Amino acid sequence: MVVDEVSDADLDRLFQAFADTTRRDIVSRVLTGEHSVSGLAAHYSMSFAAVQKHVAILERASVVKKEKRGREQIVRIHLLGIERARKLLAEYETIWRQRVDRIADILAEDEGDPS
Amino acid sequence: MTVMSTQQNAEELSFTIVAEFDAKIERVWQIWADPRQLERWWGPPTWPATFESFDFTPGGKASYYMVGPDGEKARGWWLLTSIDAPTTLSFDDGFADDNGEPVASMGITRAVVTIEDIGGRTRMTTTSKFESAEQMQKMIDMGMEEGMTEAMSQIDDLLR
Numbered sequence: 092m093v094v095d096e097v098s099d100a101d102l103d104r105l106f107q108a109f110a111d112t113t114r115r116d117i118v119s120r121v122l123t124g125e126h127s128v129s130g131l132a133a134h135y136s137m138s139f140a141a142v143q144k145h146v147a148i149l150e151r152a153s154v155v156k157k158e159k160r161g162r163e164q165i166v167r168i169h170l171l172g173i174e175r176a177r178k179l180l181a182e183y184e185t186i187w188r189q190r191v192d193r194i195a196d197i198l199a200e201d202e203g204d205p206s
Numbered sequence: 207m208t209v210m211s212t213q214q215n216a217e218e219l220s221f222t223i224v225a226e227f228d229a230k231i232e233r234v235w236q237i238w239a240d241p242r243q244l245e246r247w248w249g250p251p252t253w254p255a256t257f258e259s260f261d262f263t264p265g266g267k268a269s270y271y272m273v274g275p276d277g278e279k280a281r282g283w284w285l286l287t288s289i290d291a292p293t294t295l296s297f298d299d300g301f302a303d304d305n306g307e308p309v310a311s312m313g314i315t316r317a318v319v320t321i322e323d324i325g326g327r328t329r330m331t332t333t334s335k336f337e338s339a340e341q342m343q344k345m346i347d348m349g350m351e352e353g354m355t356e357a358m359s360q361i362d363d364l365l366r
Contacts, residue, residue, distance in 0.1 A: 153217065172339065173216045179342040180214040183221050186250075186346065187332065188209055191225040193247035194237055195208045198229045 101153075108152035113137070114145050118168070121155055127163040210329070219336040227328045231321050234328045235292035238319065241268070253280075253348050258306075264289050269306050272348055280348045283308055287316075295319040299334075301344065312344065313337030 108114055113135060120126055120134070132142040146166055149155045156169040213222040227234055237243045241257040249255030249272045257270040268284040281302040288296045300314040316335045321328060336342045 175339050176216040176219055179339055180216060180221050182346045183342060184212050187223045189250060190247055191208050197246055198227050
C-alpha cells in the first residue's frame with residue numbers, strides 16, 4: 092500500500108496555481124534557475140506584496156519552494172524535486188523490503204531452537 | 207505477509223514500513239541490539255555491513271562500513287539518540303570518511319523504530335527521514351540487492 096496519491100485538493104491547488112498569467116511566467120523563469128522574490132518582482136508592474144502572494148500560491152501547490160537566504164527569499168522549482176524524491180523513495184522502499192525479508196529469515200532460524 | 211504497509215512522503219522525504227514477525231518482541235529487539243545479528247541484515251549480500259564499534263546506549267555511537275561488489279568501502283556512523291528496550295529506538299545515520307569522521311555535507315537520516323506485541327507476534331514500524339535527494343541516492347546506491355541487474359546481465363551473456 093503506497094499512500095502517496097494526489098488528492099483532489101492537491102489537483103485543485105495545482106490547476107489554480109497555473110490558472111494565472113503572472114504565475115505561469117514566474118514558473119517559466121524559475122524553471123531555468125532560482126530567483127529571489129525581489130528579482131522576480133522587478134519583472135512585473137505590480138507591488139512586491141502582490142508578487143509574493145503569487146509565489147505563495149505556487150508554493151502551496153508544491154510547484155515552487157521558497158527559502159530564506161540572508162535577507163533574500165529564494166524561489167526554486169519544486170515539481171521536479173518531488174518527482175525525483177518519489178522515484179528515490181520507491182527504490183528506498185525496496186531496500187527496506189529486502190531488509191525485512193532478511194530479518195524474517197534470521198528469525199525463522201530460531202524455530203526448533205529450544206532456547 | 208511480513209510487510210504490512212509502507213508509506214512514502216515525497217514532500218517530507220520520509221519513508222515508513224510496518225512489518226510483522228512470528229517472534230516475541232524481545233527477539234526482534236535483539237536483531238537491532240546485537241551488532242552480529244544487525245550486520246546479517248542491514249546490508250544486502252552485495253554490500254555487507256560490518257559494525258566496528260557499537261555502543262548501544264542512549265547517546266552512544268556506532269561505526270560501520272559496507273563493502274561493495276568491487277571491493278569499495280563505504281563508511282557510516284550511528285548516533286543512538288534514544289533507546290527504550292525492548293520497544294523503541296531512534297538513531298541518526300550518516301556517512302563517514304575513510305577515517306570514520308562524519309561527513310556533515312551529506313546530511314543525516316533520522317530513524318525511529320517501534321516494536322510492539324500483537325498477541326505473541328511482533329509489529330515493527332520503522333520510519334526514516336532524509337534531508338536531501340542526493341543523500342537518498344547515495345543510500346540507495348549502497349543499499350540495494352543487485353539480484354535483478356545480475357540476472358539480467360547473465361541473460362545478456364547467454365544471448366551473446
